[in-house]
Amino acid sequence: MKIAIMGTGMVGQELAGRLAVLGHDVTVGTRDIAATMARTEPNPVGIPPFSAWSPAHPDVALATFPDAAAGGEVIVNATVGSASLEVLRLAGGRHLAGKILIDVANVLDFSHGMPPTLFVKDTDSLAEQIQREFPDAKVVKTLNTMTASLMVNPRQLADGAHTTFISGDDPDAEDTVTALLTQLGHTDIIDLGGISTARGPEMLVKIWLELWDALGTYEFGIKIVR
């Protein structure tokens, strides 16, 4: 499957690398290719730059947001949540129309300092904002409730015995995303319902940050025991 991943950060790198290994045709989208490849310093939280990651992953292409989106059958939004709408506008609505748009972003706003606040809460969600702005895309929210390494290798923790949520309005898109998640190793997938149910998983980021602090690790999963 041709997959375009918007975002060159840790989540974009992890998803691109793993999906390519699984045999997908992966292109990562960025704002400015030259600027992306010119950055050689880790970002403020220590994530290696794409230019350091890229040589070890020659099977993953790099393109501008619109070029990547144009070539993708499935688009993944792996950008910082507060920049997602702007990035998807740059990618271009015509390149998203009719396609599955997997939104894995978190709704964190760092502009008021630390700890970050949530820029949408229980009365809206980023996934819904994206769906409203791009009504012809088939938005599916998933994976935002775990760290990037668990997104692509859930079985490294408790043999995968933790839960992955999906929300979306299009059942066929949800089926395709569920198949992709299963390929990545996700075994306990709960379909919460329509895209508005993305509010619950997006709000989980608050306790996720608290748990990171309390447990001293972000290598944890959330299992719905039933």
Added chain:
Amino acid sequence: MKIAIMGTGMVGQELAGRLAVLGHDVTVGTRDIAATMARTEPNPVGIPPFSAWSPAHPDVALATFPDAAAGGEVIVNATVGSASLEVLRLAGGRHLAGKILIDVANVLDFSHGMPPTLFVKDTDSLAEQIQREFPDAKVVKTLNTMTASLMVNPRQLADGAHTTFISGDDPDAEDTVTALLTQLGHTDIIDLGGISTARGPEMLVKIWLELWDALGTYEFGIKIVR
């Protein structure tokens, strides 16, 4: 231990009944004893009235909010979240001072119709509102992330293999509450930190409601797998 439980609803009934069985001296607080005992109809969501529950639990006393709080060594806020501050004011700050105040309430606002909204989110919590208004009480947030029957009998689900969160500023109070939780059967207790960490568990109510809808049951637990 002398435990005063504010609230005669399902949560108050479950906690009162179980804590009395465990040997505690339990009093349930209410606004108006005569009115409480005069109600013979289930509430709008089908919870039996206290007057129907009480005869089967003769070891649980009923008193006004201030009388119950005055006699309690530990106070439990088991009221509807939107009414909690008013109820605790009625109970009286002088009856809460120096005592452990266990807050199990959820921050749901039903005044705008269904689904309910959250009246505090990631920038404040009900537990902090209570702590600010009653600075001499030792507020501990816990148990709000599960249905009442699991609060008092967590082992009925997966032999208790799900997580209970606590937040509070007073380590001794947290130790006492942890001992009470252990007595109830809770085995996986995560101390998230100070009372401001109640924000995370309070925000879980959104996905809790979504899961109730998606799973068709509220008999589920949230396990932090690590």
